Amino acid sequence: MPSKCFDYTIEQIKAMGKDKTKANFSKLLNLFFVPVFPVEIKREIVSSIGRYDYNDEIYDFISLEAFNNNNPMELIYQMFRTCLYKARDDKRFEDLRKRIKNYYDNEVINKADDFYNFKEKQTVNKISKPxxxxxxxxxxxxxxxxxxxxxxxxxxxxxxxxxxxxxxxxxxxxxxxxxxxxxxxxxxxxxxxxxxxxxxxxxxxxxxxxxxxxxxxxxxxxxxxxxxxxxxxxxxxxxxxxxxxxxxxxxxxxxxxxxxxxxxxxxxxxxxxxxxxxxxxxxxxxxxxxxxxxxxxxxxxxxxxxxxxxxxxxxxxxxxxxxxxxxxxxxxxxxxxxxxxxxxxxxxxxxxxxxxxxxxxxxxxxxxxxxxxxxxxxxxxxxxxxxxxxxxxxxxxxxx
Ligand SMILES: C[S@@+](CC[C@H](N)C(=O)[O-])C[C@H]1O[C@@H](n2cnc3c(N)ncnc32)[C@H](O)[C@@H]1O
Missing domain, CATH: 3.40.50.150 (Vaccinia Virus protein VP39)
Known part of the structure; x- marks a missing residue:
């Protein structure tokens, strides 16, 4: 699978996600809407957008795009991951998480949700004698x-x-x-x-x-x-x-x-x-x-x-x-x-x-x-x- 497309490689998108300038953020949002990008580039764009702290814009973006039926599920899953991650500090993403989960209600989403809900419950009782x-x-x-x-x-x-x-x-x-x-x-x-x-x-x-x-x-x-x-x-x-x-x-x-x-x-x-x-x-x-x-x-x-x-x-x-x-x-x-x-x-x-x-x-x-x-x-x-x-x-x- 080629990772290069229209002069953008996955590595470049990742770099934009790490170098968190407002300009990079806006560029990533625009790039998402370039129709010819393959899904793996778009997934990386969604993932990089999620790394920023501009929660208002990210919330608006996911609120629309997560329910856009033209988007492949791989992108929706990435948006869902962003919600899981951001829900820890921002209540709006908790609601969004629930809405996406209810809307799609499939095995992948439910499994990811279980994973997120898992709280360390390890009570391993080690037996040391035969x-x-x-x-x-x-x-x-x-x-x-x-x-x-x-x-x-x-x-x-x-x-x-x-x-x-x-x-x-x-x-x-x-x-x-x-x-x-x-x-x-x-x-x-x-x-x-x-x-x-x-x-x-x-x-x-x-x-x-x-x-x-x-x-x-x-x-x-x-x-x-x-x-x-x-x-x-x-x-x-x-x-x-x-x-x-x-x-x-x-x-x-x-x-x-x-x-x-x-x-x-x-x-x-x-x-x-x-x-x-x-x-x-x-x-x-x-x-x-x-x-x-x-x-x-x-x-x-x-x-x-x-x-x-x-x-x-x-x-x-x-x-x-x-x-x-x-x-x-x-x-x-x-x-x-x-x-x-x-x-x-x-x-x-x-x-x-x-x-x-x-x-x-x-x-x-x-x-x-x-x-x-x-x-x-x-x-x-x-x-x-x-x-x-x-x-x-x-x-x-x-x-x-
Ligand atoms: C297939 S053999 C196991 C053989 C073993 N893998 C070996 O290499 O020697 C199954 C064993 O389970 C035992 N067994 C049957 N019901 C049992 C139960 N309810 N609780 C404990 N042991 C049971 C039988 O007596 C039998 O020895």
């Missing part, structure tokens, strides 16, 4: 303060896919998951990420004459995640070597009969969502120290090729390497990492190796005991069911 909680995540996580976790990474129980899954209906399963997501939303720091590993599951059929049901869990998780207050950022595909997954294509390979095609499923979804916040991600990254790890490989695409893992004690573990990448890209050293469905404790083990503070929660006491046994000195706050129960009672909460 913790292992035994019980139902919906209940035991109540002992954690608001905004106390910087990343949630987990793989929820798969509806009826494994022996531990025990829900009377898919709807009941989703409803339980949503209740837990609401708790996770409370404990996650504003603007931080929740990363969920899921894949479609199939329910067992009781005979060949019946059809088995396949559930696209990740689609339904999108709905409950957004209802709980998170929004979509990315979907990463975890891709496994084909020989490592159950064979579904055998039947078709033999018959080549259309409709009987069932490809081998070598991917799982890694759903990346952010907790709603009225501020940009920049704020979550501000003042964080980190090592650049110059020579470390970067995953440049959303396809991650990682072999699956097995564990003799747990039927559904994810590999350390998957946790390592998620923690590397979505958390800083020293951050508190929560896995509400800890299983064999993969997330906790990797978090420890990467100098993060893990909080693990697991409903199955045997699995929890195994996690604790593997690192007895580490989980210095191990709450078994009874202890967690009393902790919850302290804050008037029930536990299973």
């Amino acid at each position: 913790m292992l909680l035994v019980g139902d995540a919906e209940k035991v996580l109540n002992i954690l303060p608001d905004n106390s976790v910087q990343l949630i990474f987990t793989s929820p129980p798969y509806y009826n896919a494994r022996e531990y899954a025990d829900y009377s209906s898919y709807h009941g399963y989703l409803s339980k998951m949503k209740s837990i997501l609401l708790v996770l939303h409370r404990v996650l720091e504003d603007g931080r990420f929740i990363v969920i590993n899921v894949s479609p599951v199939i329910t067992k059929r009781i005979g060949r004459e019946f059809e088995s049901i396949r559930y696209p869990i990740h689609y339904d998780f999108h709905k409950i995640l957004t209802e709980a207050g998170f929004y979509f950022i990315d979907e990463i595909q975890w891709i496994k070597p084909e020989p490592s997954v159950p064979d579904r294509i055998g039947g078709y390979r033999q018959t080549r009969k259309p409709l009987s095609y069932k490809p081998n499923c070598i991917t799982e979804s890694i759903m990346v969502y952010r907790k709603n916040a009225d501020f940009l991600l920049d704020k979550n990254m501000k003042n964080k120290e980190y090592d650049r790890h110059e020579d470390e490989e970067i995953d440049t695409s959303n396809c991650w090729y990682i072999a699956p893992a097995r564990d003799k004690n747990h039927p559904a573990v994810f590999p350390d390497e998957l946790a390592r990448r998620v923690l590397k890209y979505y958390s800083f050293e020293g951050d508190t990492i929560l896995d509400p469905f800890a299983g064999s404790g993969t997330t906790g083990r990797v978090a420890r190796a990467m100098n993060r503070v893990p909080i693990m929660c697991e409903i199955n006491k045997e699995y929890a005991d195994l996690i604790n046994k593997a690192m007895p000195e580490y989980y210095n706050q191990y709450y078994n069911q009874e202890e967690a129960k009393s902790k919850c009672e302290e804050i008037n909460t029930d536990i299973i």
Whole structure:
């Protein structure tokens, strides 16, 4: 896109906005009405006009031009920004801000307005010691303060896919998951990420004459995640070597009969969502120290090729390497990492190796005991069911 037009470049317009003479101001106002200027030059003109203190003229200018339907929305947004900024000291711009917002009432304007209204409400409660909680995540996580976790990474129980899954209906399963997501939303720091590993599951059929049901869990998780207050950022595909997954294509390979095609499923979804916040991600990254790890490989695409893992004690573990990448890209050293469905404790083990503070929660006491046994000195706050129960009672909460 050329930034030069009729002898004016964006840089020159910017310079006029900085060199605040009355002559420059009048020139900028006139330049705005030159019809042939491209929108990016005009946007810079509006932005530069807004930097002056001539509020009477600026107010008159925006009062007319913000409601001129011939102006592209990019210019209107810039005028709206000027109003947000000037409204701090000049009441007229507050009214103008409201009028523009009501007139356009679109997502961009509303988002900018939310951002402006955001008052520093950071009550980050940092947890500095590893913790292992035994019980139902919906209940035991109540002992954690608001905004106390910087990343949630987990793989929820798969509806009826494994022996531990025990829900009377898919709807009941989703409803339980949503209740837990609401708790996770409370404990996650504003603007931080929740990363969920899921894949479609199939329910067992009781005979060949019946059809088995396949559930696209990740689609339904999108709905409950957004209802709980998170929004979509990315979907990463975890891709496994084909020989490592159950064979579904055998039947078709033999018959080549259309409709009987069932490809081998070598991917799982890694759903990346952010907790709603009225501020940009920049704020979550501000003042964080980190090592650049110059020579470390970067995953440049959303396809991650990682072999699956097995564990003799747990039927559904994810590999350390998957946790390592998620923690590397979505958390800083020293951050508190929560896995509400800890299983064999993969997330906790990797978090420890990467100098993060893990909080693990697991409903199955045997699995929890195994996690604790593997690192007895580490989980210095191990709450078994009874202890967690009393902790919850302290804050008037029930536990299973
Ligand atoms: C898919 S596995 C997690 C495996 C884990 N990512 C690993 O690598 O070992 C899900 C775990 O969630 C646990 N779980 C199921 N419902 C739970 C609940 N309501 N609260 C806490 N844990 C639960 C199950 O016992 C199971 O161990």
